[in-house]
Amino acid sequence: MASRRSYGSYNDGCAAAHALDLIGERWTMIIVRELLLGPKRFTDIQRDVIGIGPTVLTQRLHDLEGHGIVRRRQLPAPARADVYELTEWGSGLESVNTALSLWAVESPALPIEADMSPDTVVLAMRAHARASSGAREGQRVLLSLTDSRLGDSEPVTYLAAVTEEATTIRRTLMPESADAEVSATTKDWKACVIGGAALEELPEIRVVGSAEAVRLLISATSLGGGTRAAG
Structure with a gap:
């Protein structure tokens, strides 16, 4: 094939x-999006990018490697698994992803009710993250999201820090101290930070610790009621 x-x-x-x-x-950009918050195995990418076949995924990853956007490396023992990650240059595509998302929210055909992967919800939060005047002492929230598109997925954990200077969110694999811990499905958390639903309206979202810290995080990353998703 030419x-x-x-x-x-x-x-x-x-x-x-x-x-x-x-x-x-x-x-291609969907694969990049799923690598913006950290490396993943081939099977993880295929799980998170619903609808892509293994042949196409293999070809797209090969092309991204060839262009210097993605690299493959082996995790040290005991994992010894191959993972794909963005290069430093490839990581710059987060700003491209954000710009595309902010542009596309004006589309009348945007599938507003469709679900999102855990990383995509967090990328939407990062795109709109802002400082919080109410976080004088700073607040840390551990956020565990379960992909509601999949029946048997493991939760993905992120650490959010809300301060008067900025709000940051990153994926974390290690237990870290926090003022609050939140467990939610992507559907419920999207309804909260993108759809504008109040925590009290979503009883299946579990909060341990400071509810005020969670409200500050939502306030600092929410797109507001009725605003469409940027992911």
Whole structure:
């Protein structure tokens, strides 16, 4: 099968056109999105990117490696598993993902009711994260999200820090001290931070510790009632 011609081969020197040569294929930016918060195994990516087949995923990862956007490495013992992660240059695509999301929220065809992966919900929170004037002493929240698109998924844990200067959220694999711990499905948490639902309206969201810390996190990352999802 002949490879697709690049825009450069048509004497188009636009950098945006070249970017589309690198990441414009179907599924490519979705794979990148799922790697923005940290490395994943092939099976993890296939699980999180619902609808992609193993052959297509293999090809897209091969292309991303070839372009220097993704690299593959082996975790040390005892795991010894191969994972894919973004290179430093590839990590810069978070700002591209955010810009695309903020642009697309104006689309009348946006599937507002559709669910999102744990990383996608958190990326939406990061895109809208802001400082909190109410967090004078700073608040830390452990957020465990279970993918409600899948019946048997393990929760993914993130650590959020809310201060008067900024709000940050990152994926974490180790237990860390926090003022509050939250456990929720992606559907319920999306309803809270994107749909504007109050915590009290979602009794299946479990909060241990400071409820005020959780409310500060929601306030600092929420898109507001009725606002569409940017992920």
